[in-house]
Amino acid sequence: MSHLFDSAHPQPAGYRDVDVRQLAAERPSGLHLVDVREPSELDGILGHLDGVRAAPLATVREAAALWPRDTEVLLICRSGARSARAATQLVELGFTRVMNLRGGMLAWNTEALPVVRLPSSATPTLAEVRDTLRARLPGVSDVEALPREPSRAELGAVLDALQATTPSGLVDTASFERTLREVRDLLAVARSGGASR
Structure with a gap:
């Protein structure tokens, strides 16, 4: 298991918050990245992280049924709110190493970290x-x-x-x-x- 989970900030609901700089510095192999935004948002202006799996919030419980409960899962959304709700759901399902990306893709983009974005998405000034x-x-x-x-x-x-x-x-x-x-x-x-x- 990774140092990322161990160094993340514990939340009362049982998951941990990860800072975007923390994830950028240490992205362990085997980390299960799950973006809970709607599919259209993944290709929107904020883009998405390379290697994410899409599981919109409404489908997280169903998608998680196929994952081992000790899998390290990091949930992502636009601002960190929907992914926090998804993280709570996974903890309730018995997942033991659940993380939420604090600030979501807004924070990731604000830090100018690498993102997958459609070529047609012009970056404004x-x-x-x-x-x-x-x-x-x-x-x-x-x-x-x-x-x-x-x-x-x-x-x-x-x-x-x-x-x-x-x-x-x-x-x-x-x-x-x-x-x-x-x-x-x-x-x-x-x-x-x-x-x-």
Whole structure:
């Protein structure tokens, strides 16, 4: 068994959290990587890790029926929330070496770690992320105040503020939440300056 599991942070539900840098530094052979996102998300802007098996959250229990209970399993999703739920399910099924990738593919991409992504997925610049946010949320003062070349921290702070306090007069909150999610995904993969590739 690997040092990765032993050094991961224990959670009350019985699984352990692994930091993205920890996984990047030590990816033991035999580690069972399972991505619990929907199939379309694996080919989305955040991409996926090389060698993952897809098992959407709704199918994890069924897929796990074929795995030995002492297999080291590391679960992955967009942000770490769905994979934490899947990790809890596996512990309930009797798996003993279950891990969750803390922060998911958002954290992995923010650290600019290797990812499998469709060639058509253009990596935006931070300015393009700002422009997308402005186009989707016209007239929102926090968004309008962003500089021409914002930093990752400035964009993240605006997204956090919008998440904490929904702009007044907003009618379609589902669309607003979807916009924040999509822009946060773009921010995770964005790079500073220059033209899109």
